[in-house]
Amino acid sequence: KNEVEQSPQNLTAQEGEFITINCSYSVGISALHWLQQHPGGGIVSLFMLSSGKKKHGRLIATINIQEKHSSLHITASHPRDSAVYICAVRGVTSGSARQLTFGSGTQLTVLP
């Protein structure tokens, strides 16, 4: 079982729809990151969370530490939101376990 599980793997939406991507993890973490990978391959850090909720523009990220679960929401989705969204967690134990462990990503396609 992977330490970080994302769902769904693929998501197709119509422009304007509200989108939710989920991430579950099985280890204790110090932080959870949401990343966006563009079709060209570049990776952008969207959020880093250790508790609660963060909002940036049309993007909202939440985390529930007790349930080991995070969600990324996109309101009023747009075709330019089409990308792979990756959840990554940073562990609390020492050494390599404190580094980022990545989910397999969610491929989002927003149709006009």
Place this chain on the structure above:
Amino acid sequence: DSGVTQTPKHLITATGQRVTLRCSPRSGDLSVYWYQQSLDQGLQFLIQYYNGEERAKGNILERFSAQQFPDLHSELNLSSLELGDSALYFCASSVSGGSTDTQYFGPGTRLTVL
């Protein structure tokens, strides 16, 4: 633009060869991370440096090595290349390398081993 630069963008080479990937972190960032993204394994952490010293090691093969120089740029050396080493290699940087740092990713180097 994250401020992290990586060269080259693309690299095509043959099995058994050795290559060097270069990364320059954002101005002021002391920590550099290397990641490998392959089709079958996804993104994986390879190694982290902080101010010239190795801080953590992940799934890095013995054929791979890295270093961070006094000017804080970093190089990832891949030797005795195999077909399975074909992947996107990302460098990221952060201010201090702490667990709550935001990491800024470079554009990546796409390595193709033929």
